[in-house]
Amino acid sequence: MISVLMIEDDPDFATLLSEYLVQFNIKVTNYEDPYIGLSSSIKNYDCLILDLTLPGIDGLDVCREIRQKSDIPIIISSARGDISDKVVGLQIGADDYLPKPYDPKEMYARIMSLIRRSKKQSNHGNQTINSSFKIDERKHEISYNGNVLTLTPAEYEILDYLIHQHGFSVSREQLVQHCKSLKDKDSKSLDVIIGRLRTKINDSSKTPKHIFSVRGIGYKLIG
Template identity: 50%
Template structure:
């Protein structure tokens, strides 16, 4: 079941959208509507939801502030549903953490498509995080840091880029050409030999050369 909190002060629109979403056959959807932004924030503390549909023009509190407050507290998909057409509102909402912005009026079928699209992205991200957390490698892209079995690795930018790419492709063979074209710290004119040298240094820093297998004539594969 998909549980949605709709923060919307146009109760007639909320009723139409709720009726449409709850009659969909693809997956059971349950919608709870709240027109008071303060009550909505309180409800989010008490109940679990899979997604929030948020209007921007609300009584007593602007929807952008509501978006910011939600994002401070939890990582939940937020779709803005608003009649405000100013591009500044859209940009600000996305900067504050909204996942999508749907200008009113719209066909409810478009809202349906946006809901499933956003939820798929969150599910894919959660799966990626779960995969990384189950590995001996931990990749922190914001800090450009990789740890192996809890030990931070002292890597150059190019070495970090190569290993990070291999972690994302764990279990798959990556060619030297893939590495050259997908690692920004490596010059596109780099030779295969220079890639081999950097991979050799990574193996030494890991302390276990068997972690990176050579695929003869192709490239390398990171194994657990």
């Protein structure tokens, strides 16, 4: 599950966003008091959503303080329309700026984009490695337990995306949108691709080792 820290003094707004994101296996922990948010263990979270208009302290100061002690991805979410706030926020370390009001779908997309980018930056060179899978982006190849898999373009794109989101649940919509080679953009085509991938890595849908179905959401890859 993805853990998001939110510092937002509007509890109704925070609850609305939390209820939307939980369907994508994203848990939001909100602090209305920015000082409590600052004292929380940042390392336990994958992303921070930060309001600027906060009680007792400006959100830009919170951003500065957090960036000094952590490289957590930061999304500033604010109703303040001054362009200088956006410019300063990005200059002092925020990774994104989303003005209020916004559609929760857009916040979800930005969270996933930032986490994906952060994970790529933590990898070394052109290879993404975990215990079983290795991606060689230069050769456009994916190996499983040291053996190069023979994949169609659509299979490569789906498996590549699942590996980069390792351990995180990915919605069916995300996978379909990400797969540019998928001509038939429906869930049945995705199920066929997942089935073929499971066959190629000797995985089972009933007792999976790697590709797990997440009820009501989509899939996640482990191992």
